[in-house]
Amino acid sequence: MPVEIWHNPGCSASRNALALIRHAGIEPVIVDYLKTPPSRDRLAEVIAAAGLRVRDAIRAKEKLHAELGLDDPSLSDDALLDAMIAHPILINRPFVIAPAGARLCRPLEVALDLLPPLTAPFAKEDGELVIDADGRRAR
Incomplete structure (x- = not known):
């Protein structure tokens, strides 16, 4: 099974996850x-595979979230999925699906649980170190 990323190229978190996978x-399949x-089923x-509730996978910071009243706690999972x-802008990102499982990779370091061990340093596009020179998580 190949690694798949649900990617939004306009999102720095998504770009960082893609760069980390590469x-x-x-x-990955992008x-x-x-x-x-x-x-809807997928x-x-x-x-579910990521261990999240539907409400945890919706992008609450998106303006449309408030406009549609999706913060209403009485809304069912079915209504949120619909x-x-x-x-689709309401789907939080990035989701990474790999042989080791599926995760919403916020924070980015969550993606490390799905990938083989890294030995070379890696920094986010803003320069924040994720993997140090010794191949260890920076935080």
Whole structure:
């Protein structure tokens, strides 16, 4: 099974996750979920595989979240999934799906649990060190 990333190229967290996967020597399947959203079943499956509740996988900071009233605690998972499929911008990112499991990679370091051990240093695009010169997590 190849590594897959649900990617938004306009998101620094997503770009950093993609760079980290490539740094591990893996060329992932890149799913631009804004253009090609997952099916409702696939979205629910990946959220469950990541060990999340549906509400944890929705992008609450997105303006549309408030406009649609998605912060209403009485909304069911089905209603939230429907909103995420209708408006893929509401899917939090980046999700990484790998043989070792699925994770919402926020913070980025969560992705390290899905990748082979890294031996070379890696820094985010803002310069923050993730893997040090000895191949250890920087924090």
